[in-house]
Amino acid sequence: xxxxxxxxxxxxxxxxxxxxxxxxxxxxxxxxxxxxxxxxxxxxxxxxxxxxxxxxxxxxxxxxxxxxxxxxxxxxxxxxxxxxxxxxxxxxxxxxxxxxxxxxxxxxxxxxxxxxxxxxxxxxxxxxxxxxxxxxxxxxxxxxxxxxxxxxxxxxxxxxxxxxxxxxxxxxxxxxxxxxxxxxxxxx
Numbered sequence: 001x002x003x004x005x006x007x008x009x010x011x012x013x014x015x016x017x018x019x020x021x022x023x024x025x026x027x028x029x030x031x032x033x034x035x036x037x038x039x040x041x042x043x044x045x046x047x048x049x050x051x052x053x054x055x056x057x058x059x060x061x062x063x064x065x066x067x068x069x070x071x072x073x074x075x076x077x078x079x080x081x082x083x084x085x086x087x088x089x090x091x092x093x094x095x096x097x098x099x100x101x102x103x104x105x106x107x108x109x110x111x112x113x114x115x116x117x118x119x120x121x122x123x124x125x126x127x128x129x130x131x132x133x134x135x136x137x138x139x140x141x142x143x144x145x146x147x148x149x150x151x152x153x154x155x156x157x158x159x160x161x162x163x164x165x166x167x168x169x170x171x172x173x174x175x176x177x178x179x180x181x182x183x184x185x186x187x188x
Contacts, residue, residue, distance in 0.1 A: 019062075022147040024185035025055040026070070031183040033072055037161070038174030045173075047088055049102075051076040056185050058109075060145050068106035068119055068134075070181060075100050092168035093161075099126045104181075106134065114141045119155070125164040132157050134181070151185040 033049040051073035058066045074096045079085040089096045106121030115138045123132040139152035161167070161177050 019059065021057050021059050022145055023055065023057050023188040024151055025188045026052055027150070027184045027186045028052055031181075033070070033182075034180045035177050036180070037177045040172060041174075045080065045084055047084075048078040049073070049076065050078060052181075052183070055188060056151060058142060058145060058151075060143050063109050063111055063117070063142055066106060066109040066119065068104070068109075068121065070104045070183070072102040073100065074102055087168075093166045095126055104132065104134070109136075111143075114143075115139070117142075123157075123159065123164075126166065128164045130159070130163050132159060147187055150187075153181070153183055153185070155181040155183075 028051065031052045033052055035047045035049075036044050039045045049072040053071045053073075054069040056066065056068045074089070074094045077085065077088055077094065077096065079088055088094055091098075094102070102123070102125045104121055104123050106119040108120045109117050110120075111117045117136045117138070119134045119136055121132060121134070122129050134155040134157045136153055136155040140149070142151065145151060157179050159177050159179065160175050161173075162170075162175055
């Protein structure tokens with residue numbers, strides 16, 4: 001349940017002094033977002049968001065000042081079967097007619113290792129915004145980013161769907177939803 005937004009174009013050189021911001025955009029063809037929720041207490045259902053947009057701005061010398069923007073097109077949502085898809089797109093869950101996107105905007109990163117971090121930000125779904133923390137793994141240390149190579153990351157968080165007004169089928173569908181973002185960012 002996350003969302004997308006394009007970022008401004010970088011200034012003249014992508015590789016610049018360590019104090020400069022490096023800008024990347026999500027490569028939608030090499031990125032995906034999934035949301036998994038328990039079902040009947042013994043199984044799970046997974047929704048896929050094939051239309052992902054956004055990007056990341058980072059300063060290798062000041063990684064705490066990150067900006068991660070992930071926007072999902074809920075109208076393109078995919079599910080394992082037509083009944084589930086119809087329910088997920090309905091006003092009981094994503095209400096895609098009134099809320100065609102879900103967006104995560106990360107504003108602060110805390111490195112927990114050379115390639116692991118947490119990113120604090122806000123998730124907006126169905127017009128409701130709540131704070132969320134992503135646990136992130138990078139393919140390469142972000143502190144060594146130059147602006148020439150892609151940035152690959154995998155991130156995960158858990159949310160309570162009822163916090164976003166998705167409270168239908170409480171006896172059948174679990175409250176906790178696990179969101180996984182796999183993204184490749186390319187220099188913008």
